[in-house]
Amino acid sequence: xxxxxxxxxxxxxxxxxGGFSRGVALLVPVFSIVCAVIGGGLFLLAAGYDPVEIYxxxxxxxxxxxxxxxxxxxxxxxxxxxxxAVSVAFRMQLWNIGAEGQLYMGAVAASWxxxxxxxxxxxxxxxxxxxxxxxxxxxxxxxxAIPRALFKVNETITTLMxxxxxxxxxxxxxxxxxxxxxxxxxxxxxxxxxxxxxxxFGDTRIHLGLVFGLIAxxxxxxxxxxxxxxxxxxxxxxxxxxxxxAGMNIARNILLVxxxxxxxxxxxxMAEVSGITQRLQPNLSSGYGYTAIIVAWLGRLNPFAIIGVxxxxxxxxxGGYNMQMSGLPAAIVSILQGAILFFILGGDILTKYRIRxxxxxxxxxxx
Amino acid sequence: xxxxxxxxxxxxxxxxxxxxxxxxxxxxxxxxQQGEDKSQGEKTKVAFIYVGPAGDAGWSYAxxxxxxxxxxxxxxxxxxxxLESVPENADAEQxxxxxxxxxxxxxxxxxxxxxxxxxxxxxxxxxxxxxxCSGYKVAENVGTYFGRIYQPRYLSGIVAxxxxxxNIIGYVAAHPxxxxxxxxxxFTLGVRSVNPEATVKVVWTKTWYDPAKEKDAAKSLxxxxxxxxxxxxxxxxxxxxxxxxxxFGISYNSDMREFAPNAVLTGPVWNWGPxxxxxxxxxxxxxxxxxxxxxxxGDGIVDLAPYGDMVSDEIKALVDAKKQEIVNGTWDVFTGPxxxxxxxxxxxxxxxxxxxxxxxxxxxxxxxxGTIPQE
Numbered sequence: 001x002x003x004x005x006x007x008x009x010x011x012x013x014x015x016x017x018g019g020f021s022r023g024v025a026l027l028v029p030v031f032s033i034v035c036a037v038i039g040g041g042l043f044l045l046a047a048g049y050d051p052v053e054i055y056x057x058x059x060x061x062x063x064x065x066x067x068x069x070x071x072x073x074x075x076x077x078x079x080x081x082x083x084x085a086v087s088v089a090f091r092m093q094l095w096n097i098g099a100e101g102q103l104y105m106g107a108v109a110a111s112w113x114x115x116x117x118x119x120x121x122x123x124x125x126x127x128x129x130x131x132x133x134x135x136x137x138x139x140x141x142x143x144x145a146i147p148r149a150l151f152k153v154n155e156t157i158t159t160l161m162x163x164x165x166x167x168x169x170x171x172x173x174x175x176x177x178x179x180x181x182x183x184x185x186x187x188x189x190x191x192x193x194x195x196x197x198x199x200x201f202g203d204t205r206i207h208l209g210l211v212f213g214l215i216a217x218x219x220x221x222x223x224x225x226x227x228x229x230x231x232x233x234x235x236x237x238x239x240x241x242x243x244x245x246a247g248m249n250i251a252r253n254i255l256l257v258x259x260x261x262x263x264x265x266x267x268x269x270m271a272e273v274s275g276i277t278q279r280l281q282p283n284l285s286s287g288y289g290y291t292a293i294i295v296a297w298l299g300r301l302n303p304f305a306i307i308g309v310x311x312x313x314x315x316x317x318x319g320g321y322n323m324q325m326s327g328l329p330a331a332i333v334s335i336l337q338g339a340i341l342f343f344i345l346g347g348d349i350l351t352k353y354r355i356r357x358x359x360x361x362x363x364x365x366x367x
Numbered sequence: 368x369x370x371x372x373x374x375x376x377x378x379x380x381x382x383x384x385x386x387x388x389x390x391x392x393x394x395x396x397x398x399x400q401q402g403e404d405k406s407q408g409e410k411t412k413v414a415f416i417y418v419g420p421a422g423d424a425g426w427s428y429a430x431x432x433x434x435x436x437x438x439x440x441x442x443x444x445x446x447x448x449x450l451e452s453v454p455e456n457a458d459a460e461q462x463x464x465x466x467x468x469x470x471x472x473x474x475x476x477x478x479x480x481x482x483x484x485x486x487x488x489x490x491x492x493x494x495x496x497x498x499x500c501s502g503y504k505v506a507e508n509v510g511t512y513f514g515r516i517y518q519p520r521y522l523s524g525i526v527a528x529x530x531x532x533x534n535i536i537g538y539v540a541a542h543p544x545x546x547x548x549x550x551x552x553x554f555t556l557g558v559r560s561v562n563p564e565a566t567v568k569v570v571w572t573k574t575w576y577d578p579a580k581e582k583d584a585a586k587s588l589x590x591x592x593x594x595x596x597x598x599x600x601x602x603x604x605x606x607x608x609x610x611x612x613x614x615f616g617i618s619y620n621s622d623m624r625e626f627a628p629n630a631v632l633t634g635p636v637w638n639w640g641p642x643x644x645x646x647x648x649x650x651x652x653x654x655x656x657x658x659x660x661x662x663x664x665g666d667g668i669v670d671l672a673p674y675g676d677m678v679s680d681e682i683k684a685l686v687d688a689k690k691q692e693i694v695n696g697t698w699d700v701f702t703g704p705x706x707x708x709x710x711x712x713x714x715x716x717x718x719x720x721x722x723x724x725x726x727x728x729x730x731x732x733x734x735x736x737g738t739i740p741q742e
Contacts, residue, residue, distance in 0.1 A: 067468055071461045171573070175543060175740060184503050185545045185729050186479065205460070276457040283456040283480070321450060321462050325469060330420055330451035 014353040032347025036340040043339055047332055054323055054336075061322025062315040068322075070204035074276070075314035077206075078103070078285065080213040081268035082292030083310050084220055085137075087301040089261040091224065092237040094254060098144065098159030099265040100289025101166030102137040106266025107273045108170050109136030111189060111280040114196035114273070115178065122195040129196060129270055130212070137266015138259040140166060145258030149251040155258075163289065171282050178280060189280040198275040209271030216264055217303040224303070233257060265289060286317070294341060298348070316340065413437070413647060414471040415449040416462055418478035419576040425601030425620040426575065427451065429637040430477045430500075432621070436640025441647050447471055455480020463488040467495050473650050475643070476500065478575075479546070485509060496650050501546060503726065505657050512642060512660040514668035517553035517725075518693050519635035521700040522671055522686045523617045524557020526632050527565075527595045529682045530615050531558075534565040537588025539598040539605045541575045543739045545728045547599050552732040553700045554597055554617075559734045561685065568593060569737030578604040589614060595632070606631055615677075622672040629675075636672045661722065665694045701725065706733045 041051035061068050082099040089096035109132040118125055144162060147153035173189070180190040198207040224230035236243040236250055244250060268288065273280055295313050299306035320333045328336075415434050417427035431449060438446050447469065453462050459481045466474055467488065473496045476485050482502040489497045489509045497509045505511055527536050536558060540547050555567045568591060570584045581600045585608035588596060597617035598605040603626035609616035610627035618624075618634030642662065649655040662668035671690075674683060692698040703714035708731045714720055720728075729739055 061465070065468065067464065071464075074457075074461070172740075185727050186482075187542065187544060188483075205457075272457070277483070279483075281456070281483075283454055286454055286456060286458055318461065321453070321458075321465060324450045325447060325465070327448040 011358055013356055013358060014349075015356050016353055028347050028351040032344045035347065036343030039343050040336050040339045043336065044332075049328060049332070054326065054328060057326040058319035058323050061325075062319045067204075068318065070206055072311065072314045072318050073210060074205045074207075075317055076311045077209040077213050077275070078268045078272055078288040079292055079295050079310035079313055080307060081209070081216060081271065082265050082288050083295035083299065083306045084213070084216050084303060085261045085264035085268070086289075086292050087296040087299065087303070087306060088220065088224075088233075088257055088264070090237075090296055091301050092233050092253065092257050093240070094145075094148070094257060094261070095156040096141065096159050096258065096261050097156055097293065098141065098162050098262070098289070099268075099292050100285060100287065101159070101163035102140045102262040102265035103269035103272070103285055103289050104163075104166040104170045105140040105262075106133035106137040106269030107280060107284055108166075108173065108269075109133050109266070110270035111173075111178070111192075111273050114192040115189060115280075118193040118196040120195055122197075122199075125193075125195045126198060126208075126274065129274055130267065133266045133270025134263040135266070137269065138263035140266070141258040141260075141262020142255060145255050148258075149254040170280065170284070174280050174282060180279075187282055191279045192274065196274060197278055198271065200275070205276065207271065207275030209268075209275045212267055212271060214307070216267070217307050221303045229253075229256075265292075291317075294345070298344060410443060410445040411473065411647075411651060412445050412447055412469070412471040413473045413475075414447040414466045414469075415475045415477060416453045416459070416466075416481065417449055417451045418453065418455060418480065419601050420451045421449060423576060423601050424603050424623060424626065426637075427477065427601065429620045430475075430639055433637075433639025433643045434475075437643040437647060440640070440644045441651075443651060444473075444647060453481075457484075459484035460487055463497075464491075467492050472496065473647055474498070479544075496655065498646060503659070505659055507657055510646075510655075510657045510660065512646070512662070514637060514662045514666075515664060516635050516637070516669045517549050517700055518664040519669050519671045520550050521553040521557035521560075521693075522690055523597070523632075523634055524554040524559075525561050525686050525689065526674075526678060526682055527554070527597060527615075527617050528558035528560070528562035529685070530632060530678075531562065531565055531595045533592050533594045534562065535592045535594065536565055536567045537585060537591070537593030537596045538567050538569045538737075539581055539584045539588065539596065539600055540569050540571050541599050541601075542573060543571055543729075545726055548731065548739060549725060549728045550599050551735060551737075552728065555732050555734045556700060556705070563734075566734055566736045567597075569731075569735060571740065572600065576601045578602040581605050582608045585609060586612075596630075597634075603627060618672060624673070624675060629677075631672075631675050632678055633674045634672045636670055638667055638670055642666075642668050663693075663696075664690070665696070707731060708733050708735050 044051040044054055062072050063069055082103060085099050086096050110129040113129045113132045140162060144155045144158035148155040175187045178189045180188055198209060200207050224234060232248050232253060236248060236253055240250060272284060277284065291313060295306060295310045299309040316337055320337060323333050324330055415430065417430060419427040421427050421431040434446060434449060450462055453459055455478060463474060463484055475498045477500045479501040482499060482504055485497050485499045486504050489506055493508050495508060499509060499511050501513045502511050538551055540551060551567065551569060558565050558567060568588055570588055572580050572584050574580055581602055582604035585596045585605035589608060589612045595615045595617065596605050596609040598619050601620060603623045606616040606618050606623050606627035610630040614630065615632050616627060616630040618631050621636055623634065624631045699719055701714060701720050703718045704712060704716040705714040707713050713730065731737065
């Protein structure tokens with residue numbers, strides 16, 4: 001009998017729920033968010049701050065002004081692309097923790113195009129950068145996919161480790177060969193030529209990457225639910241045994257899915273350098289590849305849900321700075337953000353599982 | 368059983384909601400008052416962004432001390448709560464823009480990685496004054512500021528050179544950029560001025576702020592025989608490693624004796640307060656003009672931390688004599704002859720490198736055991 005022991009002869013276990021009504025399924029996230037807000041509020045009270053004021057500052061900072069809203073969209077772009085990237089892999093039970101590294105490799109490849117072949121028609125240059133970014137990300141995703149497909153090497157660890165390799169490789173380039181010769185030896189590449197910069201909407205920082213993200217979401221939906229290949233991916237994810245029995249080529253699909261996943265993250269990297277920083281630099285990503293994992297889960301791996309969730313997540317991140325401006329220390333902001341995610345994910349678990357208290361013979365005592 | 372629990376939870380939730388409501392009421396009253404204050408006298412809003420937490424006991428802490436000094440000494444301003452741990456990437460641009468939208472008129476960006484973000488946001492808001500620490504890009508409304516921290520670093524090198532018995536001094540360094548390289552060189556020149564046998568071993572952490580990593584780097588240097596640890600890092604981690612090993616340390620940024628009382632000899636420190644007060648006052652008076660300020664030790668922006676008890680009067684006298692020469696301007700740290708650590712002469716006897724050469728310095732002086740990762 002497994003589970004958490006509770007006194008003598010009793011254990012707490014999690015048990016998968018059967019089906020539940022659509023109404024409950026919708027209510028749970030709402031209830032989780034309410035709990036998160038209250039839980040976070042309690043924490044703020046305990047720390048001596050006024051939760052109502054803090055929440056209002058956060059909301060007004062994110063949704064209260066055109067600028068706040070536009071910045072939230074700016075942060076949505078990498079989260080959306082990376083969220084889609086990991087969701088495809090997760091769909092097939094491939095734990096790609098490497099979106100961060102794939103993003104960096106995409107950024108590096110796109111920067112290579114911009115720095116060395118960046119003069120010319122913007123359409124051609126940007127198309128080349130997009131292609132290079134996607135290809136580099138896909139390659140970076142394929143490296144751990146090959147041992148996974150051939151020898152069942154655990155991809156969680158290999159993808160994670162390759163993140164550090166990618167980030168250090170990018171750092172090597174900006175500290176070394178790609179350093180701007182006119183940059184006083186600061187670790188920054190030269191600024192991209194205008195033809196290598198993604199167009200922006202109005203005078204905001206929202207760039208064409210948003211369109212890439214939205215198109216990717218729609219395409220992913222079509223591929224997963226309306227093509228034979230998408231069907232295979234979903235079957236393999238649900239039941240590898242059944243898939244093998246049906247004659248599906250699992251190894252080939254692992255390679256394809258990881259390449260697709262890495263490619264999407266690579267596009268995120270391309271969009272960041274081309275749309276936002278306009279040069280290669282250290283600390284390019286604020287952990288988008290990792291945050292994307294939460295985004296993908298909260299969005300239940302559904303491409304359209306991921307659009308919404310990445311927007312909300314971006315709001316949570318952007319709002320953090322606003323809370324600081326009203327006097328909340330950065331550490332408390334991080335704890336609050338963590339608490340909110342904790343409750344939302346907790347609610348998610350309780351939707352799928354129920355907590356039971358059982359005695360050692362497995363007979364239920366209380367629920 | 369479970370109904371009781373449910374009832375209990377409901378009651379608790381209700382209680383919390385009521386409590387939260389009360390708290391909200393009180394604070395609204397408080398903010399209302401603040402609002403009135405503002406309308407009475409038009410106060411200029413000043414903001415700071417930090418790369419680390421204000422409590423890091425290092426770089427950001429030193430800036431935060433400066434901010435407090437500013438608040439106490441310049442009337443007629445309102446200082447926005449400082450923004451901590453702002454990453455040196457595209458996020459910084461959003462934070463800066465947000466500060467402008469919130470009515471801040473003077474913004475101090477206290478890390479070099481904010482350079483591009485400052486440039487972009489400043490171009491959009493010519494009515495706001497930006498001051499960027501340790502960068503090199505200026506505009507009508509953007510000034511840069513920094514201190515010649517290499518001067519006290521040289522002096523701290525004298526203390527280290529006199530203290531070491533093993534003649535190996537460890538140096539925990541952040542990023543391989545000119546600012547850090549210049550510091551290592553100045554320190555090494557100080558060490559070798561009193562102890563030509565000693566070498567300075569360098570380890571790169573590639574981070575400004577990571578207490579655990581900095582401490583580990585110091586430990587690796589200690590196991591390689593170093594008996595004095597110097598640092599260009601933002602936390603007291605390396606000093607604590609020296610303390611635990613029963614060795615000595617040269618701290619950085621602020622007086623770190625409380626973290627490692629038996630280890631810290633002294634260390635270069637920042638004293639931003641007077642500069643902040645002077646600059647903000649100049650903006651208020653309308654006399655501020657964009658400049659690249661690189662303050663020498665004579666201005667008081669950089670100095671040595673108070674000595675630990677173990678530092679002898681003989682060493683103190685030696686340091687004081689050199690300090691006088693630096694403050695008077697009769698001599699400076701990088702006065703030639705200086706060779707690099709491959710034996711090539713870099714500064715001829717009696718010459719001084721220009722500020723531009725100092726700002727681009729990317730080679731080690733003789734006596735440094737380490738490499739600068741590049742190419």
